[in-house]
Amino acid sequence: MAAASPSRRTFLAAVSGAALALGAPSVGHAAAGDEFDTLRLRWRDLILGTGYDPAAQPFAGALAALGATAAGYHAAMAPAAGSLWPDLPLAANSAHITSSWARLNAMAQAWAQPATGHTGDAELVAAVAKGMDHLYDQVYNERTSPYGNWWDWQIGSPRLSLDTAVLAHDALTAGQTARCVRAVDHFVPDSAVASYSGTSTGANRTDLCRVLAVRGLLGRTAAKLALARDALSPVFPYVTSGDGLYADGSFVQHTYVAYTGTYGEVQLDGLARLFALLAGSSWQVTDPARGHVFDAVEHAYAPFLHDGLVMDVVSGRAVSRGLAAGDPGGVPADDHLRGHAIMAHIVMLADSAGAARRDRWYGLVKGWVARDTYRPALTDPGLGVADLARLATAARSRVPARPEPVGHRLFAAMDRAVHRRPGWTAALSMCSRRIAYYETGNGENPCGWHTGDGMLTWWAGERGGGQYSDGFWPTVDPYRLPGTTVSRKRLADGAGGEWGAARPDTDWAGGTTDGEFAVTGQHLEGLDSTLTARKSWFWLADEVVCLGAGITCRDGTGMETVVDNRDLGAHGTPVLTVDGVRQPGAQGWTATFRHARWAHLDGHGGYLFPGGTRLSALREERTGTWRRINPGGSTEPVTRRYLTLWTPHGTDPSGAAYAYVLMPGASRDATAARAADRGHLRLLANSGRRQAVEVPALGVTAANFWTAGTAARLTVTAPAGVLLRRTGATARIHLAAPDRTGTPVRLRWAHPVRRVLSAGPGVEVVRTAPALEIAVDPGTACATRTVVVRTG
Template sequence: MFGALSPAQPAHTPDSSLIGVRRRWREVTAGAAYDVTAEPYRTRLAAAGAKAARHRDTMAPAGGSLWGDLPFPSYVATPARLREMAQAFALPGTGVTGDAALGAAVAAGIDHYRRRVYAAGAEPVGNWWHWQIGVPKRLLDAAVLIGPHLGDRQSARLRDAVDHFVPEWRLRRYSGNSTGANRVDLCLVMLLRAMLRSDPEKADLAVSALSPVFPLVEEGDGFYRDGSFIQHTFIPYQGAYGSTLLAGVATMVAVLRGSPWEITDRAVFDTVERSFAPFVHNGFCMDLVRGRGVNRGPFGDHERGRQIAASVLLLGETAEPAVRARWQGMVKGWERRNTHVPMLEAAEREDLGFHARLAAIVADDTIPAAGEPDGHRLLAMSARAVHRRPGWCAALSMASDRIGHYEHGNGENLRGWHTGSGMLYWWAAGHGDQYSDSFWPTVDPYRLPGTTVSTRRLPDGAGAGWGDTCPPGRWVGGATDGHYATVGQHLYGLESSMEAFKSWVFLDDAVVCLGAGIAGADGVPIETVVDNRRTGNSLVMGGNWAHLDGHGGYVLPPGTRTLRERRGDGLVRRDYVTLWLDHGTDPTSAGYFYMLLPGASRDETSARAADPAWVTVLANTARQQAVRVPSLGIVAASFWNDGTAGPLSASAPCAVLAREHSDGTATLTVSDPRRDLAELTVTWSRPAREILRTHALVTDVGLGPELTVTFGRLSDHHGSSITLAFA
């Protein structure tokens, strides 16, 4: 349990215990152990000290500001500047380390801001987050770093202000804005509050209040069994709230290590590889789990990837040796492969503690850099999928009855309308900046790659805010054996009458894409966007195929349309190559079939297009979608209704991946994407004589000239896949 006292620790007294915690806080958050006389630390620390001295010398307390360039309320910039000054005071080698004038200036600034903005009894204005998390965390951090320079009376008044805006009941109820990452931030505020006034009871609360964060959930905010992490009820969020959560807990674990409040629960360690690592590719965190933050600035995905990497290394310091070694190899691999925003260089600018940890493993030849994992991760509860094969990676973003089309809020991401309409991200060699370099402010928001959309014009911020844009579609998910996958989405358009059935089959060198039952009555065309690449490279059309130089190839249906354009406004403009299918105005039952070949050469693309037997479409209707790939022994099907598709039959809606192996064995993978089946029978017209691997939910198996398997309550499996093996 979080908050359990280590049996080796004595009962705590205020000073004996919290003095050590304050010392560890400075060590962990202000900088790791490194030689301050060595580069790059010497230069960076000196620069931080010079900056802090300038802020000290230009501080001019007034009624409406602490510095003239930061007029109040300045909820972010002023508290952040005070914290920067306090860090320069606490860190060795800054030239102002322990400088009494700097410490006094920080103390005066904290008290001035408290009196003018953050006063006990004041009414919070605007976003609650500033008052309960952002402002108190920075002010308290600065106060702890300068220690006794904040006098007893000033300290007591800051305490009273924090207690006013962050009362204890906020951490006793796990609801509203006190869940997930917000709860962890509130716990950090409470821990800092405990350090400020040597209050062990506040430390008890800070740690015990973490306990609801990590138990697996089945709805709402939190971590799910399949690795999903949800915040704001409807949004997959490993790459923003989740990364903040991981950073906060990693910090608390490190700071409280060896103290009476040592965190003994290891649940957070399970989330690293289950929930976060699947969405970090070559050092950046994929946008499909970054919510409304995707268009805050260029290369934000790389910034979040670094934050996750920093947390993994810090948390790894308290992990089991084998786990620590594995995580160090994983982060080292991320660092080596991120050539667009080199991780070590960025860490030097942003976080010297992270830089020191990262530099140590980069220089350690005994730590091998791990490669990208090979396989498929399908997170059905968050309608996300990630497919990795040597040389390329793809990720799929969908919306469902539990996951919103997109999130907008606080004026952000106002045109992310269609990111949940089957957006297919993909990266081949050298594509680490494809969605990083001003993609979101310049891409056509009606033509996101992979999506099927009504071209009906939408207002900025269409639909409810904060992700509450869930469509009614329940069949969203698929089946994966961990290597290959078939994924489907019963798609409903955002604020349109459009409906479609979309399937993707993820293979070794291709993604097979199917659409059926595409209909709408908005009086506008409906389009499926094969791709929209941010590139100026040449596109060659070859009949039923296309090749985009430096990117990959496509096997296409007749009538595929193309467009080359330069988009953006002001100084930010980017080149795009778009391929799309026009289904016409108000279609009633349109469909499509195409293949994406990431990283393929022109010859490989034309050869695949000239081989119609490589993949056979067995069904492509609003009842079933299925393909056969003979060379891989695969039959993959989305059963939107009961029925038969090629050699497979199902008694109810489900996803099925059947695979014959070269050694004569076979596997059958099944899932219940709608999460409502009390019973399901799947038949495969293939001889089977023996069960090699079964599952507790299997209630009956029929062997012989064909294989028949009956499953019990698949609804209890939450959309996850079950794989059986036969001979």
């Protein structure tokens, strides 16, 4: 398994918000003498940005901060045998080489950018040149054999060294530029992209092509630019396994990890830059399959962006990065910073996508910017000048802001689902033989064991966008992630293995959707545990119905299902009400309710327990550090308050079950009224064989059949997820087979049917009377099959 890049937070901190998109005018541009010069100057502008006022905020502040950071690096630089900075010994860690290049890059940016206080500073750029020579002499040269992490040698260091050489080009000698090029040729030969395999896939392949393209323009080598362009082509087609973009909008890296928010962000950034760099040149990207990149903005990226953040369920081990060491009072590399970067990349790509797409994407970005009140994007101190400028371009355009959509998206290829309703959004993280429980590697995220055990995250109410941003990951109990069913068995750091190796031996994770409502299910097997369970989620208009059954374990420890675990912030004391009774707000308070029917947490939402349940509750303060979950993290203690609700299943249960309903953003009165409405929700089945519900007011019957069987009037001959919706005399039946065996399924609906209005691909109508019977070829990709009928 290929190791991945070091912490993006470390990289961002090292370059002090280096540009990731387009932004403002720079100094020292020479007239373009030929096409190589034209591309070099264009790349310089892509790094530094164009079109903003350096005297206006937030740009003036960002430029001043860049200047201060660069000055600090300059003052601390002390070339010596084995290091360029004393705190970054080059032989000790390959990441120190990349970090050294990052500091030189920040210094070069401060020299090249306006209004940094060091613009055009001859002494500063001379130090950059001296540092480049020193790194070449000491370690980054054609005589060195790589050690440590491959990423530093083939992506991290070459990207930064080449960008630094482009920025400082007019102050470097031809010999200095040639040495930079020779070193890159040594570590990133043409063979790095000869095969689309190993570490040369997905976002990594895009990064390698970026290195080859900049090396080509800097070294004035047409063949390198042609190679970079052509080697992008394997990135464009949809994949059906392993790394890359899938037709359903999934993005996977490291073979088994859902990674839209991190490696997907890197891929979007790299492709947007390369499209812009090569546009109109002799090496323009013309592969027709590049259209998938444009489609992905709305199909793959936008579904995971919510009010400016990108959901943690698709960010892999990056959730552990948070606040970097030595950065007290800094900006955590959280879901908002990652989301803002993706938004900036979308704006950058828009210039290559045509006017219609550009306007739609500007509307998306404008909406996200307007709604992000947790960390306003246009003043995010974690962003560089160019990102800020690109976001400002969209936010200040005349295009109307687009609202968050309403609907459901199922990403079957990476075991994820997103449900959006007016006022709230939820996301589900599952795992299977195809997708890991979690990812750990390079010491990052060692305790993320249960992330794929049905973790259900949601945003609504007063905490809104800060729910999983404000110190959640270093302080949450990792055995009580919201929505999960877990054994309390203690697990070792990194249990299950690195780089997505930790996967269950199960296939069922997925479901079916009509684009508004959905059915999802997961056959859960515990990590390093004997736990087995069947979990289902029914996604409806203002609620998510959560069922679990067949919960069995022989670990000799307690078992529980975590209804929720809300981060209340550093000082939060929202009122918890259980069955109409206000509960104590003191920290350390705990209670068990023998037959709870409903609960409500002010400013968050409500919870229903059909038929009543044994419910445990806990208020506690938890303290942790980012260093505990990431070796590059801060050691500064972080304390947050939590309200945890869970259903205990006892020690070593056999066939235990649970049922609860989540109502995000609901008021206390709305929650109490729904609990009193005994006819709203009918639990038709909750066993290890089938789980099914009916909501008459919505015309919905929904079921997960884990085996052939019957629920209400629905009968199937093989495992399947089924969603039936009736509107007047029209009924729509949606079916998928999340076990992905390809076994044909016959479905019978014991209801008179007048005629068939439509039958989608893979559906054969066998008969309509005395009941509807269809034969379904479900395929092996958990695709939804649909039939629409007029009832009699």
